[in-house]
Amino acid sequence: MSAAGIEIVLGRRYHFAASHRLHSAKLSAEENxxxxxKCNNPHGHGHNxxxxxxxSGAVDPATGMIANLADLDAYVGREVxxxxxxxxxxxxxxxxxxTVPTTENLCREAYxxxxxxxxxxxxxxxxEETGNNSFEYDGQ
Amino acid sequence: xxxxxxxxxxxxxxxxxNPAFSPEENxxxxxKCNNPHGHGHNxxxxxxxAGEPDPQTGMVLDxxxxxxxxxxxxxxxxxxxxxxxxxxxxAGKIPTCENIARVIWDLLEPQITQGRLHKxxxxxxxxxxxxxxxxxxxxx
Numbered sequence: 001m002s003a004a005g006i007e008i009v010l011g012r013r014y015h016f017a018a019s020h021r022l023h024s025a026k027l028s029a030e031e032n033x034x035x036x037x038k039c040n041n042p043h044g045h046g047h048n049x050x051x052x053x054x055x056s057g058a059v060d061p062a063t064g065m066i067a068n069l070a071d072l073d074a075y076v077g078r079e080v081x082x083x084x085x086x087x088x089x090x091x092x093x094x095x096x097x098x099t100v101p102t103t104e105n106l107c108r109e110a111y112x113x114x115x116x117x118x119x120x121x122x123x124x125x126x127x128e129e130t131g132n133n134s135f136e137y138d139g140q
Numbered sequence: 141x142x143x144x145x146x147x148x149x150x151x152x153x154x155x156x157x158n159p160a161f162s163p164e165e166n167x168x169x170x171x172k173c174n175n176p177h178g179h180g181h182n183x184x185x186x187x188x189x190a191g192e193p194d195p196q197t198g199m200v201l202d203x204x205x206x207x208x209x210x211x212x213x214x215x216x217x218x219x220x221x222x223x224x225x226x227x228x229x230x231a232g233k234i235p236t237c238e239n240i241a242r243v244i245w246d247l248l249e250p251q252i253t254q255g256r257l258h259k260x261x262x263x264x265x266x267x268x269x270x271x272x273x274x275x276x277x278x279x280x
Contacts, residue, residue, distance in 0.1 A: 006245065007275045008238050013267040054271075059242070062158055063169055064234030069268070070171060 009056045009123055010066045014076055016085035019046035020101040023090075044088065049103075050128040051080065051110060055120035067120035079113040103129040107137035115139070143258055144199075145188040146206045150219035153180035154235040157224075170234075178222065183240075184263040185214060187248065191255025201254035213247045237262055237270035245272040 021044035022036040032040045039045070053076060057066045083093055089101040095109045110125045124138035155178035156170035166174045173179070187210060191200040217227055223235035229243045241262040249257045259273035 005275055006242070007273055008242060009271040009273070010238060011261075011269040011271060059236075059238045061233075062160065064156070064236035064239045066238055066270075068169065 007056055008059055008066060009054050010069075010072075010120070011052060011054050012069065012072060012076070014051045014053070014073075014081060015048065016051065016081050017046060017048050018084050018087050018089050019044045020089040020096070021045070022100055022102060024100050025098075044090065047129050049084075049106075051076070052126040052128075053110075053114060054123040054125070055117065056123045057120040067117075071119055072117065075117045076114060079116075080110050083113070084110075103127050103133065103135045104137075107135045111137050111139055141190050142193055142200055143188050143190045144201070144203065144206075144255075145186050146203060146210065148185045148187070148207075148210050148214065149182060150185070150215055151180060151182050152218050152221050152223050153178045154223040155179070156234050156236065158234060178224070181264045183218075185210070185244065186261040186263075188258045188260070189252055189255040190258035194254075201252070205254075206252075209248065209251055213251070214244055217247075237264045237268060241270040241272045 021041070022039040023032050024035070027035060053072070055067055055072065059066055084106075087093065089096050089106070093101070093109070096105070099105050107125050107127050110127065111122065114125065115122050122139070124136055126134055126136040128134045155175070156173040157166050158169075161169065187206065189201055189206065193200055217229070218240075221227060223230055223240065227235075227243075229247070230239065233239045233243075241260055244262065245257065245260055248260070259271060261269050261271045263269040
């Protein structure tokens with residue numbers, strides 16, 4: 001197998017805690033309760049989220065790295081964690097004023113925020129809402 | 141196609157230092173990973189083999205054989221070793237997660253004859269891993 005046939009990916013996990021409420025303005029109060037159940041409770045609730053970021057690229061022989069971890073950490077910290085951590089996602093993240101902050105949509109928003117990282121190619125993001133639920137988005 | 145994954149843990153020490161860099165450059169690029177006396181990790185390796193189960197045995201490959209291969213090629217080489225000094229395959233390379241994963245891939249790949257090596261994931265800590273996989277498999 002040639003080197004060209006192998007892809008190397010760097011995976012990094014980050015942690016943030018945030019609150020949200022699943023409620024769609026397009027649905028009636030009854031429909032919201034039926035669709036979202038307790039996630040529709042009026043004052044919201046929170047999770048300890050895990051954000052897993054995968055980047056790919058050539059390994060620099062001088063550093064042995066796809067991308068310097070300190071650069072990736074700083075980028076994700078600035079673009080995502082500062083915006084999401086210990087926030088109310090519905091109230092404090094502009095994207096979720098109109099869009100329901102499900103973890104599917106959170107994946108898309110995180111992907112859009114990290115995509116501009118220039119030192120490596122963003123492969124995908126994966127978010128664990130709890131230890132039992134996880135969601136992935138690869139930009140497709 | 142079915143995949144099977146075997147997990148294994150080993151502990152090793154390493155240090156990031158490029159002799160072509162000045163001491164200042166090494167500290168800037170590698171941060172605390174450049175501390176002069178090195179440091180260590182408990183690594184977790186996940187090896188995934190893909191193939192069709194043998195109709196006679198119901199197995200893609202015998203997990204016992206995979207375990208023995210990992211013992212021989214990875215554990216004996218790397219467990220309780222200093223990766224900079226005691227692993228010839230890493231000589232001249234910065235022993236990052238990316239480079240260690242690639243070395244492990246190259247050690248295992250030719251020796252897996254039942255099924256084929258699909259991916260390996262090497263965790264340096266629960267929040268950091270490198271993954272080697274065949275181009276185009278496009279999965280986590």
